[in-house]
Amino acid sequence: MILSFFILVTMHSNQDYSLQNNNSFNFKASCSRIYFPSSLADLQQLPDFTTDEATGNAAENFYILGEGSNTLFVEAKAPIIIQPKFTGIDISEQEDHFIVTVGAAENWHDLVCFCLKRGVNGLENLALIPGSVGAAPVQNIGAYGVEFADFCQAVQWYEFSSKTILSLSKEACNFAYRDSIFKQENYNKGLITQVTFKFSKAWQANLSYAGLDVLAKNSTAKEVMAEVIVLRSSKLPDPKKLPNAGSFFKNPIVSHDVFTQLQQQYPNIPHYFQHNPQKQSQPSGEVKLAAGWLIDQAGLKGFRHNGVGVHQQQALVLVNYESEWGTDIICLAKYIQRVVAEKFSVALIPEVRMITQQGEQSFLSLSDNNPIGNINHD
Numbered sequence: 001m002i003l004s005f006f007i008l009v010t011m012h013s014n015q016d017y018s019l020q021n022n023n024s025f026n027f028k029a030s031c032s033r034i035y036f037p038s039s040l041a042d043l044q045q046l047p048d049f050t051t052d053e054a055t056g057n058a059a060e061n062f063y064i065l066g067e068g069s070n071t072l073f074v075e076a077k078a079p080i081i082i083q084p085k086f087t088g089i090d091i092s093e094q095e096d097h098f099i100v101t102v103g104a105a106e107n108w109h110d111l112v113c114f115c116l117k118r119g120v121n122g123l124e125n126l127a128l129i130p131g132s133v134g135a136a137p138v139q140n141i142g143a144y145g146v147e148f149a150d151f152c153q154a155v156q157w158y159e160f161s162s163k164t165i166l167s168l169s170k171e172a173c174n175f176a177y178r179d180s181i182f183k184q185e186n187y188n189k190g191l192i193t194q195v196t197f198k199f200s201k202a203w204q205a206n207l208s209y210a211g212l213d214v215l216a217k218n219s220t221a222k223e224v225m226a227e228v229i230v231l232r233s234s235k236l237p238d239p240k241k242l243p244n245a246g247s248f249f250k251n252p253i254v255s256h257d258v259f260t261q262l263q264q265q266y267p268n269i270p271h272y273f274q275h276n277p278q279k280q281s282q283p284s285g286e287v288k289l290a291a292g293w294l295i296d297q298a299g300l301k302g303f304r305h306n307g308v309g310v311h312q313q314q315a316l317v318l319v320n321y322e323s324e325w326g327t328d329i330i331c332l333a334k335y336i337q338r339v340v341a342e343k344f345s346v347a348l349i350p351e352v353r354m355i356t357q358q359g360e361q362s363f364l365s366l367s368d369n370n371p372i373g374n375i376n377h378d
């Protein structure tokens, strides 16, 4: 009895809890309750967060928070927060590969450094991506031609309904561009406690991406990481100095016909032909466009409004100069979406998760309560 009371008090806080230091936009928000589960016993003591299959709603609104670097708190009040605190990194060496098991609360970049220091190569292209290890599978983080899924062996998943931890294989996670089962079928049905990686000892540097092709073919993983850090630091604002959540919109994927029409009008439009996820050698017929280029060409790079704005160098990043409230980013993002749609007939969809007191919301459902009027950006 004494033991379970101790677990309960250390696991959660009932006082109004400020989340300003828990979101990289640095917006003000607080929640009335926050849970910090770090063991299966903690998880089993959480309130009932199972979703009613008929309504699709949980008994209480909640949000699972990592480090908040892909999270936008839209209102002063946030729902109940669960912030998993599973820690630890275990490396096991096999004949031709390493298996690395990592707690969800570990910091992603620290993990990359930890692995490279011990001669476990593979994650170097993903260096300096902010956030926790537990959030990495959710949107299948990616950068410089590499994505989380390339090294994932399994994801340990606590299921609210069965109160057990399941091991989901890489195949079961349905990874795709900025997508996974955790955003689809498993959405809000549990949380990630640990991630297991497999790294082959037959490592080869992946220098396919623009910027890394300057490196020698025999570069070491540490050299690749150093270059990735240089490139990222020169392009992306550091959230600690200029609050932001990285790429605000996903790169839109359009049909080949839409792309051909756009290319006739804009011959220099950056594009990446997509491949069939099952047969990588075959084209899928879809084309990925660069959201940052579209925003830039719409004349919005450097645009500022109500203390927030489009970054001067990187149009895909929305930054918080001096605003206190997430609604200012919503108004700006709605404006950008409108201007880009008018110019290119392409819909920009946010990558960042939008949280109100009612839980996560779709961008479409959020109202633009202070719309920005038409401005000439030529």
Ligand SMILES: Cc1cc2nc3c(=O)[nH]c(=O)nc-3n(C[C@H](O)[C@H](O)[C@H](O)COP(=O)(O)OP(=O)(O)OC[C@H]3O[C@@H](n4cnc5c(N)ncnc54)[C@H](O)[C@@H]3O)c2cc1C
Pocket: 024, 063, 064, 065, 066, 067, 068, 069, 070, 071, 084, 104, 129, 130, 131, 132, 133, 134, 135, 136, 138, 139, 140, 141, 142, 143, 182, 190, 191, 192, 193, 236, 237, 238, 239, 244, 245, 246, 247, 353
């Ligand atoms: C400057 C900057 C650069 C960035 N660059 C990149 C980049 O190059 N590539 C890229 O892919 N992303 C990038 N991002 C986005 C961000 O780093 C990733 O999305 C990261 O994985 C978010 O981690 P987090 O812990 O902060 O997640 P949070 O913002 O806390 O949460 C993100 C999502 O994951 C869910 N989640 C978090 N933890 C868990 C868990 N344990 N179990 C289940 N669900 C969970 C949340 O509910 C939410 O849906 C960048 C962000 C910034 C600020």
